[in-house]
Amino acid sequence: MADYVLQLKNINKYFGKNHVIKNVDLNFEKGHFITFLGPSGCGKTTLLRMIAGFYEPDEGEILLNGKNIEKVPPYDRNTAMVFQEYALFPHMNVFDNVSYGLRVKKKSKDEIEKRVKQALALMQLEGMEKRFPNQMSGGQQQRVAVARALVMNPEVLLLDEPLSNLDAKLRESVRVELRQIQQKMGLSTIYVTHDQSEALSMSDAIVVLKDGIVHQVGTPQEIYFEPKTAFVADFIGTTNLISLKGESGNQVAYGGTVFTSSNPVKEGSEYVASVRPESAGLSKNPVENQVNLKAHITNTMFLGEKVRYFLRDALDKEWIVDAFDPGRTIHQGDVYVTFPAEKAWVIAK
Numbered sequence: 001m002a003d004y005v006l007q008l009k010n011i012n013k014y015f016g017k018n019h020v021i022k023n024v025d026l027n028f029e030k031g032h033f034i035t036f037l038g039p040s041g042c043g044k045t046t047l048l049r050m051i052a053g054f055y056e057p058d059e060g061e062i063l064l065n066g067k068n069i070e071k072v073p074p075y076d077r078n079t080a081m082v083f084q085e086y087a088l089f090p091h092m093n094v095f096d097n098v099s100y101g102l103r104v105k106k107k108s109k110d111e112i113e114k115r116v117k118q119a120l121a122l123m124q125l126e127g128m129e130k131r132f133p134n135q136m137s138g139g140q141q142q143r144v145a146v147a148r149a150l151v152m153n154p155e156v157l158l159l160d161e162p163l164s165n166l167d168a169k170l171r172e173s174v175r176v177e178l179r180q181i182q183q184k185m186g187l188s189t190i191y192v193t194h195d196q197s198e199a200l201s202m203s204d205a206i207v208v209l210k211d212g213i214v215h216q217v218g219t220p221q222e223i224y225f226e227p228k229t230a231f232v233a234d235f236i237g238t239t240n241l242i243s244l245k246g247e248s249g250n251q252v253a254y255g256g257t258v259f260t261s262s263n264p265v266k267e268g269s270e271y272v273a274s275v276r277p278e279s280a281g282l283s284k285n286p287v288e289n290q291v292n293l294k295a296h297i298t299n300t301m302f303l304g305e306k307v308r309y310f311l312r313d314a315l316d317k318e319w320i321v322d323a324f325d326p327g328r329t330i331h332q333g334d335v336y337v338t339f340p341a342e343k344a345w346v347i348a349k
């Protein structure tokens, strides 16, 4: 059996009549960076707060290192949470904010100074020990909040959209650093975001949530290339979703165009397929051994490294096709959208 640091067993949570977490079953491997990804309101923060002990599940069990922690209050759980709204103590300076948990745990003065120094250095906050929260930018406060959690060296680090208030450049560098720190310390981490590129670039595994339901758990590659539901396909990256009908012999039909399905299908059942813009091409003439769909270019966007085409096919479906390194050939008018059949990832409707 894998070494699970944390397990959620059939968790359900209601706010009044609102059923916000539905039968969530998850296992977290020690030392992994796991991301909860989903649109606003899908239940990410609620899940994190239940793990930290700030909310109780209405049903189900949470196990930390195999032990049920239902009766364990937040401060004894050995989890550390960074809140979306940072929640720094306004009347304490940075040093006192970051050292708070260690002082509560009655660590020695020397140890506190050493660990706070390390945590501040990791978050690029050296020299800010004496500042108060209201003397810092939102991004700096957010980094103090992360330092305050890191300094506890928790069993599980819980981060709720911790980089949302950093400007784009700092966000990318802190992203890389956070991931390096996490890997170096072997820190089991749960990270919450609604930003799919953040999730893809940082995670060992991603949990995709919608309306309190886990749609998929997988590596970034699995989530991107083999989405289990149309929602996951659509939410992660840009894609073309087409409606298909199952035919005999594992074929699928898109209007009058029939091709071999990438996944098993039943005759007469309805499916959708996800075709990524980078997996399709454009051609003046049909291409042998590919799916060829007649289409008309409606718009063209030159983006430097690629040209993004917007098209409409014979079924009036819109397509996005990316042509990388296109040189100076810019297509116009009527063309074929072409792709190998196996690049259409077929899933149930």
Ligand SMILES: Nc1ncnc2c1ncn2[C@@H]1O[C@H](COP(=O)(O)OP(=O)(O)O)[C@@H](O)[C@H]1O
Binding pocket: 015, 018, 020, 038, 039, 040, 041, 042, 043, 044, 045, 046, 047
């Ligand atoms: N304290 C609360 N009281 C009542 N409803 C809440 C509370 N917290 C969250 N909700 C509701 O639960 C759902 C999930 O919210 P949340 O976990 O904050 O989503 P996310 O973090 O993914 O944006 C939403 O419908 C939200 O309105």
Ligand SMILES: [Mg+2]
Binding pocket: 044, 045, 046, 084, 160
């Ligand atoms: Mg939230």
